[in-house]
Amino acid sequence: KNEVEQSPQNLTAQEGEFITINCSYSVGISALHWLQQHPGGGIVSLFMLSSGKKKHGRLIATINIQEKHSSLHITASHPRDSAVYICAVSGPRYQLIWGAGTKLIIKP
Amino acid sequence: SQTIHQWPATLVQPVGSPLSLECTVEGTSNPNLYWYRQAAGRGLQLLFYSVGIGQISSEVPQNLSASRPQDRQFILSSKKLLLSDSGFYLCAWTVRGAGGYGYTFGSGTRLTVV
Numbered sequence: 001k002n003e004v005e006q007s008p009q010n011l012t013a014q015e016g017e018f019i020t021i022n023c024s025y026s027v028g029i030s031a032l033h034w035l036q037q038h039p040g041g042g043i044v045s046l047f048m049l050s051s052g053k054k055k056h057g058r059l060i061a062t063i064n065i066q067e068k069h070s071s072l073h074i075t076a077s078h079p080r081d082s083a084v085y086i087c088a089v090s091g092p093r094y095q096l097i098w099g100a101g102t103k104l105i106i107k108p
Numbered sequence: 109s110q111t112i113h114q115w116p117a118t119l120v121q122p123v124g125s126p127l128s129l130e131c132t133v134e135g136t137s138n139p140n141l142y143w144y145r146q147a148a149g150r151g152l153q154l155l156f157y158s159v160g161i162g163q164i165s166s167e168v169p170q171n172l173s174a175s176r177p178q179d180r181q182f183i184l185s186s187k188k189l190l191l192s193d194s195g196f197y198l199c200a201w202t203v204r205g206a207g208g209y210g211y212t213f214g215s216g217t218r219l220t221v222v
Contacts, residue, residue: 002151033211041196041216048210086151093157093165094140094202096211100151 003027006087006099014107019074021102023087026068030090034061034072037084037101046072046085077106111135114199114214121221127172127186129217131199134180139201141182143174146196158182194221 005024013019025032034047047054047061049070054061058077063070074081087099114131121127133139140159144152154167156174164174171190175183182199199214 004151035213041198041218043198043213043216045211045213088152093159095142095154095157095167096144096152096200097154098144098152 002100003097004087004089004099006102008102009100010103010105012105012107013077015078017077017106019077019081019104019106021072021085021087021104023070023072023099024068025070025087025089025097027089027091027097030094032063032070033088033090033096034070035086035088037086039083043086074104079106079108082106112199112201112212112214114217116217117215118218119220121189121219123191123221124188127184127189127193127219129184129197129199129219131182131184131214132180133182133201133212136201136203137179139180139203141176142200142202143182143184144198144200146198147192148195152198156184189221191221194219 003026007022031048031050036044036046049061049063051065058075060073072085082105084101084103086101088096091097111134142157143155145155146152156164156166158164158176161176161179172186197217197219200211202211
């Protein structure tokens with residue numbers, strides 16, 4: 001079993017829909033990260049959180065430490081949101097332990 | 109500002125040839141540095157990390173090696189590439205800030221071994 005599990009693996013939605021991507025982890029962490037990877041491979045950090053909820057524009061990330069679960073939400077989704085979204089957790093040496101990613105496609 | 113430079117962006121190398129990927133960091137000192145690899149269809153995996161000059165820790169046995177000759181320079185090398193070395197290589201560094209360690213990523217190198 002992977003230490004970081006994401007679901008769904010693939011997600012296709014229509015423009016405007018509310019999107020939820022889930023992440024569960026099985027290790028102790030110092031922080032959880034949500035990242036975005038574009039087709040060219042470049043990775044951008046979206047959120048780093050260790051408790052509660054963070055919001056940036058149309059993106060919202062939540063974490064439940066007791067349940068070892070986090071969600072990434074996108075409101076009013078847009079085709080430019082299409083990308084791979086990756087959940088990762090910070091390990092004991094501050095290295096990232098990565099989920100396999102969720103490929104999101106938003107159709108116009 | 110804090111930035112990270114990684115090159116080359118793409119690379120096609122024959123089996124058995126050597127490899128050198130370089131990553132340099134600007135805007136900080138004594139960062140933790142990391143090399144990750146993403147094989148086709150899989151998640152990223154930690155290869156090496158470094159907490160200081162000359163200090164390298166390896167996470168996965170392989171024919172790759174890493175070096176940190178300067179505080180802000182991290183190099184990934186191989187003497188003889190294998191087909192299985194193909195993948196996306198990502199350099200990253202962390203800096204301690206409010207709420208923990210934030211990450212900055214290089215733009216990545218897509219390596220194809222033929």
